[in-house]
Amino acid sequence: MGDKVRNKQIILRDYVKASAKESDMILKTSTITLKVPQDCNGAVLVKNLYLSCDPYMRTRMSFLQGSYGDSFTPALGYGVARVLDSSHPNFKKGDLVWGMTAWEEYTIITSTERLFKVQHMDVPLSYYTGILGMPGATAYVGFYEICSPKQGETVFISAASGAVGQLVGQFAKLSGCYVVGSAGSKHKVDLLKNKFGFDDAFNYKEEPDFNAALKRYFPNGIDIYFDNVGGKMLDAVLLNMRLHGRISACGMISQYDVQELEGVKNLFNVVTKRIRMEGFLVPDYYHLYPKFLDTVLTLIKEGKITYLEDIAEGLESAPSALIGLFSGRNIGKQVVVVSRE
Amino acid sequence: MGDKVRNKQIILRDYVKASAKESDMILKTSTITLKVPQDCNGAVLVKNLYLSCDPYMRTRMSFLQGSYGDSFTPALGYGVARVLDSSHPNFKKGDLVWGMTAWEEYTIITSTERLFKVQHMDVPLSYYTGILGMPGATAYVGFYEICSPKQGETVFISAASGAVGQLVGQFAKLSGCYVVGSAGSKHKVDLLKNKFGFDDAFNYKEEPDFNAALKRYFPNGIDIYFDNVGGKMLDAVLLNMRLHGRISACGMISQYDVQELEGVKNLFNVVTKRIRMEGFLVPDYYHLYPKFLDTVLTLIKEGKITYLEDIAEGLESAPSALIGLFSGRNIGKQVVVVSRE
Numbered sequence: 184m185g186d187k188v189r190n191k192q193i194i195l196r197d198y199v200k201a202s203a204k205e206s207d208m209i210l211k212t213s214t215i216t217l218k219v220p221q222d223c224n225g226a227v228l229v230k231n232l233y234l235s236c237d238p239y240m241r242t243r244m245s246f247l248q249g250s251y252g253d254s255f256t257p258a259l260g261y262g263v264a265r266v267l268d269s270s271h272p273n274f275k276k277g278d279l280v281w282g283m284t285a286w287e288e289y290t291i292i293t294s295t296e297r298l299f300k301v302q303h304m305d306v307p308l309s310y311y312t313g314i315l316g317m318p319g320a321t322a323y324v325g326f327y328e329i330c331s332p333k334q335g336e337t338v339f340i341s342a343a344s345g346a347v348g349q350l351v352g353q354f355a356k357l358s359g360c361y362v363v364g365s366a367g368s369k370h371k372v373d374l375l376k377n378k379f380g381f382d383d384a385f386n387y388k389e390e391p392d393f394n395a396a397l398k399r400y401f402p403n404g405i406d407i408y409f410d411n412v413g414g415k416m417l418d419a420v421l422l423n424m425r426l427h428g429r430i431s432a433c434g435m436i437s438q439y440d441v442q443e444l445e446g447v448k449n450l451f452n453v454v455t456k457r458i459r460m461e462g463f464l465v466p467d468y469y470h471l472y473p474k475f476l477d478t479v480l481t482l483i484k485e486g487k488i489t490y491l492e493d494i495a496e497g498l499e500s501a502p503s504a505l506i507g508l509f510s511g512r513n514i515g516k517q518v519v520v521v522s523r524e
Numbered sequence: 525m526g527d528k529v530r531n532k533q534i535i536l537r538d539y540v541k542a543s544a545k546e547s548d549m550i551l552k553t554s555t556i557t558l559k560v561p562q563d564c565n566g567a568v569l570v571k572n573l574y575l576s577c578d579p580y581m582r583t584r585m586s587f588l589q590g591s592y593g594d595s596f597t598p599a600l601g602y603g604v605a606r607v608l609d610s611s612h613p614n615f616k617k618g619d620l621v622w623g624m625t626a627w628e629e630y631t632i633i634t635s636t637e638r639l640f641k642v643q644h645m646d647v648p649l650s651y652y653t654g655i656l657g658m659p660g661a662t663a664y665v666g667f668y669e670i671c672s673p674k675q676g677e678t679v680f681i682s683a684a685s686g687a688v689g690q691l692v693g694q695f696a697k698l699s700g701c702y703v704v705g706s707a708g709s710k711h712k713v714d715l716l717k718n719k720f721g722f723d724d725a726f727n728y729k730e731e732p733d734f735n736a737a738l739k740r741y742f743p744n745g746i747d748i749y750f751d752n753v754g755g756k757m758l759d760a761v762l763l764n765m766r767l768h769g770r771i772s773a774c775g776m777i778s779q780y781d782v783q784e785l786e787g788v789k790n791l792f793n794v795v796t797k798r799i800r801m802e803g804f805l806v807p808d809y810y811h812l813y814p815k816f817l818d819t820v821l822t823l824i825k826e827g828k829i830t831y832l833e834d835i836a837e838g839l840e841s842a843p844s845a846l847i848g849l850f851s852g853r854n855i856g857k858q859v860v861v862v863s864r865e
Contacts, residue, residue, distance in 0.1 A: 432791075454774065
């Protein structure tokens with residue numbers, strides 16, 4: 184047995200009802216031995232370097248029927264980490280990995296099915312929390328597999344400047360689609376138009392009538408809606424979908440942090456317009472990860488795709504960074520640096 | 525030019541806002557010459573024999589955004605008819621046809637793309653308004669094409685004793701599924717269990733909590749939901765769907781005749797459970813009609829499928845028969861006999 188070292192952790196205080204706050208999470212300091220315990224065969228012990236703040240994590244903080252799974256203590260989440268010790272044949276000391284880890288300095292990862300070795304180091308390591316990690320794969324799968332895009336189609340993306348949205352928009356442009364995004368500030372709208380190459384974008388907070396806004400940007404309707412928000416925007420989109428439209432149900436961030444769920448009233452459009460609305464979770468598609476990685480690494484290196492991160496320094500900043508997602512404070516993919524080694 | 529004969533017609537008085545009533549439709553008597561007019565090349569003139577009352581017709585009576593199409597004057601609808609005169613090469617005098625006609629004694633049909641020749645006369649002719657016509661094809665397409673059923677899966681059908689639902693349930697049983705239906709009276713529930721061979725059925729009017737009812741009938745959840753009603757029942761079903769479930773969005777009769785649409789709050793389940801919800805309209809699939817007809821005729825002749833009609837006599841009874849659909853007064857497929865020739 185080696186010496187014990189300090190292990191700072193972010194712990195959920197209790198299930199959250201509505202409006203998650205920073206104080207729902209607390210910083211706790213425990214200790215850990217930097218060795219995989221003998222009774223954890225197949226596990227790896229990692230030092231966490233970058234953690235990913237993702238909207239779905241809010242749903243794990245509630246005791247919510249039909250949600251992803253259990254609450255998390257300490258917070259589970261995606262991250263990039265260095266393997267310090269391993270009893271798993273596929274991972275060895277010194278490897279860099281990305282996948283499901285926890286919100287702490289050091290983690291013993293026992294479920295390694297969602298752990299990927301980082302093999303391309305010629306891009307920033309933090310990219311594996313975003314464009315080259317779970318959110319990137321989500322954008323790729325949710326757009327190409329779920330939406331079946333065709334050249335010339337019209338695409339609408341909500342929460343478009345987020346980790347997933349910014350990539351979906353760029354994939355859609357590369358597919359020859361007309362792309363409009365919504366976001367929550369003038370700055371984000373400018374980014375969508377000027378940095379990410381969207382054809383147009385609008386600030387939903389300045390639109391009293393989403394239906395009217397969508398009619399302005401899509402006078403002939405929407406073929407593909409990449410839904411990150413649900414609620415009122417989904418309701419308005421349904422009125423503006425075209426025949427045989429597709430809705431990729433990726434997330435519904437507008438509904439995660441509310442006391443009362445919003446009702447969606449225009450679902451009859453699903454029938455009359457023959458809409459296909461499909462939910463997906465990216466782990467179901469991780470067999471496509473190598474193809475995805477190859478595609479996106481090439482696009483990055485050729486300068487054909489742009490990526491924006493919002494970096495928070497230190498594990499202590501993680502609760503604030505996560506909560507910021509729900510008010511839209513982040514600009515681009517929200518990352519927390521735990522250690523630059 | 526031949527002599528003119530009387531032509532009774534059912535006319536929509538005006539667009540209907542909520543709660544359609546018999547008096548929204550009026551009987552009018554005009555006259556018609558029993559010849560295809562010279563300027564209607566490609567048209568056929570038919571004598572209507574049986575007319576079909578279908579829930580979707582309610583949506584045509586409203587000036588409804590995102591609905592199927594225009595209002596109808598005189599009422600358009602599916603029916604079975606005898607060709608009295610034709611200027612179309614595929615149809616000749618004396619042919620029996622089914623397809624889109626109008627609510628009157630004689631109709632000049634100019635759009636013949638949705639007109640099918642009746643070629644099998646060893647079943648009741650009225651069946652071509654139901655099990656062998658549009659509702660039958662709807663059940664077939666909506667179940668086999670949209671739901672991709674697998675043996676052993678659990679299937680829930682709302683409005684299950686109607687023209688479509690009764691067939692979907694029987695198709696599902698033939699596919700080795702476990703099938704439960706909801707309907708609006710004890711008599712209908714008995715029919716589902718004893719005549720149509722559903723594994724179970726319940727009267728939704730006696731269930732104050734649809735979620736609790738569904739949990740009772742599907743303790744392990746629902747793989748396939750064939751939705752004919754939308755609204756509250758859809759909302760409860762979402763809570764009870766299984767991972768990778770499919771929802772065939774066939775109709776939403778609970779929402780056609782209301783002042784205010786009901787909001788569906790549980791759509792986040794579409795994401796977490798990776799649900800595919802897909803709308804369809806059967807005319808998009810009419811290329812499958814010959815295969816459907818062959819399958820279902822065989823099933824009828826082998827006694828493997830049962831079918832129940834609710835017959836109203838005379839064109840004058842059509843408004844009442846149609847309105848009865850929205851209170852669930854009909855038992856089985858609602859047909860109106862215009863003439864037995």
